[in-house]
Amino acid sequence: MVFGVGWIGTESILSAADDHIFLLTNTATNESQQILSMQETFFPTSLHIFPRSQNKGGQNDVFVVSTSDGKINILSRSGKLEKVVDAHNGAALCAKWNSDGTGLLTCGEDGFVKMWSRSGMLRSVLAQFATAVYCVAWDSTSSNVLYCNADTCYIKSLKMQVAPLKWKAHDGIILCCDWNPTAALIVTGGEDLKFKVWDGFGQILFNSSVHDYPITSVSWNTDGSLFAVGSHNILRLCDKSGWSHSLEKMSSGSVMSLSWSPDGTQLAIGTAAGLVYHAHIIDxxxxxxxxxxxxxxxxxxxxxxxxxxxxxxxxxxxxxxxxxxxxxxxxxxxxxxxxxxxx
Missing domain, CATH: 2.40.10 (Thrombin, subunit H)
Structure with missing residues (x-):
């Protein structure tokens, strides 16, 4: 299974899978090279590349990987392991940099949501639940965070000492979420076989039809005009109002991870069958x-x-x-x- 994909520049896709190997694929030549090989106990659950604009020379060579042993690993493309943090009891399920790379948000099977510094120092515990938190996201200003537990979404302000805004979002466990990078729009997907679009106050803007299988991944593109939705053997492209513009049927199992290129025109897709797809927008x-x-x-x-x-x-x-x-x-x-x- 490919649990994490991300872009290094606009021509190379980095992928992490349960075979303990990191591959870098050139989208122009379709050639892949192994850049890292980890120990046999290393099972990634998510991958997020450091925001490109914050690196000297514009290269984004640093990335964070959450793993099934509860660790958060900050690695570089050269193979250097910058930092390993024991972040969660049980699997660490998701790790996300904020837009300027100064903060890191993680969640895990232990029900904790935690915020870390760029160097991997714990800043605060934002939430604690009795059951797993599968997804987290930052807003565009890095002043609010979104996390989902069971069927409920929570938005917590990092600037004001107020109770989190919460609402029942799905009729089953919420598996994936993402926050629009340019607007107060949120997309969620869950085990109730639906994806939904919300505003920043938890008001529903779009409720999809029922799919055949759970929604396993969602991702906004870089300018916030489109988002991709992944399910079992299905990839859907929607505009920000939720209307579907394209539906691709695949034969690679569930879509486990999605990542848009920096220019927002290409999409990397990691699947349960171990395949990495490269798509680009036309028409x-x-x-x-x-x-x-x-x-x-x-x-x-x-x-x-x-x-x-x-x-x-x-x-x-x-x-x-x-x-x-x-x-x-x-x-x-x-x-x-x-x-x-x-x-």
């Missing part, structure tokens, strides 16, 4: 006056004149397109290192 559509702009491939855009069936122009870039926008008769196309402006 983005914009309309402006009589024009329709469609991204048909990673590097190709078609501009169509809807008033004339024959009129069509194809624009191609050398690098993967991350953003397109049109207004005032100008089309702007953004790639990883260039901005193209068409009139």
């Amino acid at each position: 983005k559509r914009l309309t402006y006056e009589e024009f329709e702009i469609v991204q048909t491939q990673k590097t190709v855009i078609e501009v169509r004149d809807v008033s004339n069936d024959v009129s069509k122009e194809t624009l191609e870039t050398k690098e993967r397109i991350s953003r397109i926008s049109i207004l005032y008769k100008f089309l702007i196309v953004v790639t990883s290192s260039h901005i193209y402006i068409y009139r």
